Amino acid sequence: MSMSKWRLSYATRALAAAASATVLLAGCAGAGGLGSAGDGTALNVVMVNNPQMVELQKLTAKHFTKKTGIKVNYTTLPENEVRDKISQDFSNQAGQYDVATISNYEVPFFAKNEWLQPLDDYVKKDKAFDQGDILEPMRESLSADDGKLYGQPFYGESSFLMYRKDVFAGKGLKMPAKPTWEQVAELSAKADGAQRGMKGICLRGLPGWGEVIAPLTTVVNTMGGTWFDKDWKARLDSPQFRKATQFYVDLVRKHGESGAAQAGFAECLNSMTQGKTAMWYDATSAAGSLEAPKSPVRGKIGYAPAPVDRTKSSGWLYTWAWGIQKASRNPDAAWKFVSWASSREYEELVGKHLGWANAPAGKRASTYENPGYLKAAKSFAEVTRDAIESADPRHPGLQPRPTVGIQFVDIPEFSDLGTKVSQEISAAIAGRKSVRDALDKSQELAEKVSEEYEGRS
Numbered sequence: 399m400s401m402s403k404w405r406l407s408y409a410t411r412a413l414a415a416a417a418s419a420t421v422l423l424a425g426c427a428g429a430g431g432l433g434s435a436g437d438g439t440a441l442n443v444v445m446v447n448n449p450q451m452v453e454l455q456k457l458t459a460k461h462f463t464k465k466t467g468i469k470v471n472y473t474t475l476p477e478n479e480v481r482d483k484i485s486q487d488f489s490n491q492a493g494q495y496d497v498a499t500i501s502n503y504e505v506p507f508f509a510k511n512e513w514l515q516p517l518d519d520y521v522k523k524d525k526a527f528d529q530g531d532i533l534e535p536m537r538e539s540l541s542a543d544d545g546k547l548y549g550q551p552f553y554g555e556s557s558f559l560m561y562r563k564d565v566f567a568g569k570g571l572k573m574p575a576k577p578t579w580e581q582v583a584e585l586s587a588k589a590d591g592a593q594r595g596m597k598g599i600c601l602r603g604l605p606g607w608g609e610v611i612a613p614l615t616t617v618v619n620t621m622g623g624t625w626f627d628k629d630w631k632a633r634l635d636s637p638q639f640r641k642a643t644q645f646y647v648d649l650v651r652k653h654g655e656s657g658a659a660q661a662g663f664a665e666c667l668n669s670m671t672q673g674k675t676a677m678w679y680d681a682t683s684a685a686g687s688l689e690a691p692k693s694p695v696r697g698k699i700g701y702a703p704a705p706v707d708r709t710k711s712s713g714w715l716y717t718w719a720w721g722i723q724k725a726s727r728n729p730d731a732a733w734k735f736v737s738w739a740s741s742r743e744y745e746e747l748v749g750k751h752l753g754w755a756n757a758p759a760g761k762r763a764s765t766y767e768n769p770g771y772l773k774a775a776k777s778f779a780e781v782t783r784d785a786i787e788s789a790d791p792r793h794p795g796l797q798p799r800p801t802v803g804i805q806f807v808d809i810p811e812f813s814d815l816g817t818k819v820s821q822e823i824s825a826a827i828a829g830r831k832s833v834r835d836a837l838d839k840s841q842e843l844a845e846k847v848s849e850e851y852e853g854r855s
Contacts, residue, residue, distance in 0.1 A: 440469040441731055444483055445499040446718060447474040450553060450758050453748065454739060461747055462738050468731050488513040493725035496732040500721040502539035502791070505549050506801065506808050508721065509542035515722040516546040520733040527737045531762045535715050535789045539802065549719035550740040554760030555683040556704070556713035556785035557616060557805075558778075561585075563700040565592045565676045579617065579645065579705045582677070586653040589676035598653035600675040601646065603827040604662035607816025610823055612714060612805040613679055616704060618642040619795040620712040625807050625844065628798040630851035632844035634819070634837050644833045647826050659828035671695055679705065681716070682785055685778035686755055701781045703788075708796060714805035715789035717761065745771075760786055800851065811847045818843050 445451045451474065458470050473495070475483060484498045488508060500508065508514050521529045529537070532551065540549035559582065561573055566585075569592050574581055586598030602610045618624070623638035633639060650658045655669050667684055669675045671693055678684070688699050704713035720736040722729055738744055742764050745757045754774035759765045759782070766772070766783045775782075794804040801808045806816065822836035 439467060439731075440471060441496045441728055441735055442471050442473070442494065443497045443735065444473040444475070444480060444487070444495045446477050446480045448477075448718075450756065451499070451718075453752060453756065454552075454744075457744075457747060457751070462735065466731075466734055466738075468734060470735060488723055491723070491725035493723060493727060495723060496726040496728050497735055498721055498723065499552065499718050500549060501719065502549075502715065502717050503803070503806055503808060503812075505540050505719070505721070506542050507810050509544070509546070509548045513724055514548040515724050515726065515729050515732075516548060517550065517722070517733070517736075518547050520737070521547065524733070524737055527741060528764075531742065531764050532740075533761060533763060533783075533786055535786055535791065536717055536719075536761050539715055539717060539791050540719055549717075549721045550736050551717040551719045551761035552740060553683075553758035554715070554717040554786055555681050556715055556760075556782065556789050557613065557680060558682050558704050558713060558781055558785050559677060559679050559702040560670060560684065560688065561677040561700050561702065562589075562673075562695070562698055564698050565589060565596070566700070568592065573700055573702050575702070577702055577705045579620070579707050582679070582705045583645075583649055583653075586649060586677060590653045592676055593673065595674060597655050597669075597675050599649065599677040599679070600655045600661065600666040600669050601650040601658065601679060602662050602666060603650055603654070603658035603824055604660055604665070605817065605820040605824045606662065607806060607813055607820060609662040609820065610827075611816045611820045614643065614646050614823060615805045616712045616714050616794075617646050617707075619804065620705075620707040620709040621645070622708050622796045624795050624797055624799060626800050626848065626851070628800050630800050630848050632841055632848045634844050635841040640833065640837055643823065643826075643837060647823070647833050650827055651829070659824045670699075682713075682760065682778070682782040685775070685782065689775070689777060690755070697777075699777065701778045703781060703785060709794075711785075711788040711790075712794075713785040713789050715786065715791050716805070809847070809851070811850075815843055815847055 455472050463469055487494045491513065521527060536551045536554050541547050559577060566573060569588060571585055571588055590598035602613050604610055618639055621638055621642040623636055623642050624633050627633055655661050655675060663680060666678050666680055667687060670678045670688060685701065689696050706712045720739060722732045722736065726732050742762055745765060748757045749770050754770040757771055759771065766779055772779055789804060791802045791804050806812055819840040822840050825831045826833045826836040
């Protein structure tokens with residue numbers, strides 16, 4: 399599907415869904431509803447309904463509206479629904495929403511289609527925002543090929559390896575300072591069965607481009623593989639891609655969690671929290687839950703960098719960020735909101751009222767110098783920052799890439815391609831087909847995408 403066809407597809411869907419969308423939005427009145435965005439005193443913001451966003455909503459009236467006079471009308475939706483809603487409104491440039499939560503996945507092609515307001519001029523004028531404090535990988539991932547900035551992060555994450563320090567000590571095991579995947583496999587075998595019902599490692603196996611594909615692609619990168627080469631030729635049939643996938647599938651089948659083909663982030667988090675796994679490779683954001691006051695494994699977890707093979711680092715990079723719609727009738731007011739919601743001031747506000755463990759971290763250098771945050775996140779703050787700062791979305795592997803992205807390929811078609819490939823990989827994890835057969839089918843799927851892109855530089 400070409401970019402123009404993709405845009406037309408969203409526009410068509412948006413028009414077809416107009417009536418139902420109106421009903422849906424009316425039903426969101428409890429989340430703030432929609433207000434006038436043309437008088438300079440109200441903004442319409444649509445965002446994912448995760449806990450940190452809900453906290454933002456609760457703090458807005460007292461700490462933003464009171465100060466600026468700008469009312470914020472929120473619409474909150476689950477992730478899949480909010481992505482669809484944002485794509486419909488932004489592709490049509492309907493201007494219904496001034497600000498939306500977008501990720502570093504959407505930014506490049508949203509920007510290319512001119513759906514987003516460039517933020518460079520606002521950043522230059524807003525000295526208090528301190529753009530230099532934003533971690534460089536976040537700035538890079540929210541910029542487009544034209545060199546302009548199109549988003550500001552609310553929070554960011556990478557990936558790392560989590561392990562039970564007490565279990566390792568009991569078995570006489572030592573986690574290397576910079577583990578390789580070969581070492582992780584060896585440790586998984588030795589930790590397997592260390593306690594009754596405990597498995598050596600937990601790895602995502604659940605279908606979804608944001609589930610099993612995310613960690614698997616980091617393994618592919620560090621083992622020398624890539625989804626597409628610089629000329630957009632599909633490379634899922636390469637020896638490197640096959641080696642990485644076979645390694646991942648074998649590891650989770652031999653020493654991973656039961657029912658791995660249906661285990662995603664949430665299931666692995668529960669497994670680690672409940673003492674059913676000795677290691678877990680996943681998002682750095684998981685640490686907050688593992689170290690929560692009521693967590694049964696609080697203080698028992700060690701944190702190590704994402705395992706590598708042929709690269710120096712391999713952690714992924716992800717952020718929920720704020721984007722301003724190009725068609726917004728209130729871009730100046732929208733920037734004031736974005737500036738506040740992504741600010742150091744807001745993090746301190748959360749730290750004061752809700753506790754530093756809840757602060758939307760992973761985006762500012764100053765967060766990792768704040769005594770309050772460092773005290774609450776002392777066991778994982780440094781390794782998290784190192785993981786984010788070492789992430790390189792433009793050069794995550796050993797060869798040139800045609801577009802940005804570490805755990806995904808930043809094109810609109812990847813959400814569909816990644817989901818279909820994930821189903822093949824999950825089937826291999828479940829033992830329903832071989833890795834070779836799964837990747838043969840996956841290569842065919844990827845070649846269809848190549849037809850639209852191959853030969854581009």
